[in-house]
Amino acid sequence: MLSCKETSQLISQAQDRELGIVERMQLELHLAMCKGCSNLRKQMDFLRGAIRRYPSTADDDTPVDR
Amino acid sequence: MTSPAPDTPKVTPEALAAMRNDMLRFATLQLRDSHLAEDMVQDTMITALNKAEQFGGRSSVKTWVFAILRNNVLDAIKQRSRTVNAGDYIAEGESMDSAFDTLFKANEHWTPAARPTDWGDPEDALREQQFWKVFDACLTRLPENTARVFMMREFLELDSNEICETLSISMSNCHVILHRARNGLRRCLESNWFAEGASAC
Numbered sequence: 001m002l003s004c005k006e007t008s009q010l011i012s013q014a015q016d017r018e019l020g021i022v023e024r025m026q027l028e029l030h031l032a033m034c035k036g037c038s039n040l041r042k043q044m045d046f047l048r049g050a051i052r053r054y055p056s057t058a059d060d061d062t063p064v065d066r
Numbered sequence: 067m068t069s070p071a072p073d074t075p076k077v078t079p080e081a082l083a084a085m086r087n088d089m090l091r092f093a094t095l096q097l098r099d100s101h102l103a104e105d106m107v108q109d110t111m112i113t114a115l116n117k118a119e120q121f122g123g124r125s126s127v128k129t130w131v132f133a134i135l136r137n138n139v140l141d142a143i144k145q146r147s148r149t150v151n152a153g154d155y156i157a158e159g160e161s162m163d164s165a166f167d168t169l170f171k172a173n174e175h176w177t178p179a180a181r182p183t184d185w186g187d188p189e190d191a192l193r194e195q196q197f198w199k200v201f202d203a204c205l206t207r208l209p210e211n212t213a214r215v216f217m218m219r220e221f222l223e224l225d226s227n228e229i230c231e232t233l234s235i236s237m238s239n240c241h242v243i244l245h246r247a248r249n250g251l252r253r254c255l256e257s258n259w260f261a262e263g264a265s266a267c
Contacts, residue, residue, distance in 0.1 A: 010247035016219065024154045036181035043252045046188045047074030047151075050201070051220045053192055054090035057132055 002030045007037045011044055075127045076169065077118035082111045085128055089135055095202060096139045096217050098210060102137055106142065110135045136222055143214060147233045153236060158209040162246045182252070185260045197259060206256035210246055216247035230250055 002010070007030045010023060031038045052061065075081070087105060093103035114131050121130050169180035175184070191197040205213060215233065218224045225230070230240050 004176050005170050005174040009241070009245050012248050013241050014178045015248075016241060016244060034167075036176045039184050040182040043182055043185060043188075043256070044248055046185065047248060047252060047255075048220065050188075050192060053235075054092075054221070055195075055198055057128075057221075063130065 077121045215243045
């Protein structure tokens with residue numbers, strides 16, 4: 001059973017390399033049971049998506065002042 | 067008979083001037099050196115004008131110009147990384163690692179206070195200028211070498227093999243550094259934007 005610390009590292013590595021089948025199973029098992037780590041994965045997915053839409057480089061995504 | 071559509075975008079000095087600030091912001095963030103960034107944007111604009119007839123209109127002018135800028139940024143990063151060795155990355159990350167360790171109990175599960183929270187619909191934030199200011203500040207707060215690796219991965223979209231080779235660091239070091247950077251960035255956003263009340267300004 002993975003610890004949250006190990007899970008955090010795997011979530012990050014999944015963005016940089018293909019995880020092995022055992023790693024993927026361990027990861028999904030942990031995420032299914034751990035709200036903190038499943039929030040963490042959503043946060044890290046969001047970070048990657050946010051940078052893809054970084055306003056200076058994106059074409060048509062003009063943020064508005066609020 | 068085909069003639070170019072009248073609204074086909076062109077690489078003109080005016081078009082380049084309009085995106086100059088965006089280029090400068092991007093280059094400064096990557097290089098952390100405003101003079102170097104300034105020079106690089108200038109060079110990029112000159113290159114873009116010289117190659118203007120090569121622009122085929124298949125992408126937007128901005129995408130095309132930014133591809134030139136990215137290459138220039140990458141060359142500068144390669145030059146600069148020659149003076150950095152693997153030990154510098156490790157030393158720089160030590161304080162980040164101890165900060166990371168405090169998030170866990172002895173059994174390596176989250177402490178109640180450090181458990182990552184639900185950010186709700188974070189996509190909404192992307193439309194707010196204030197969010198991007200916080201985002202830039204959080205990126206700038208990352209230690210320099212750590213940030214460089216992260217930028218190469220996420221902004222320049224290199225894969226981790228290319229990053230390892232370019233910077234002469236091992237793959238496992240690369241993964242450690244990227245994990246530190248992502249964690250540092252998300253912690254910073256969590257406390258400065260997504261925490262309840264943090265965005266009320």
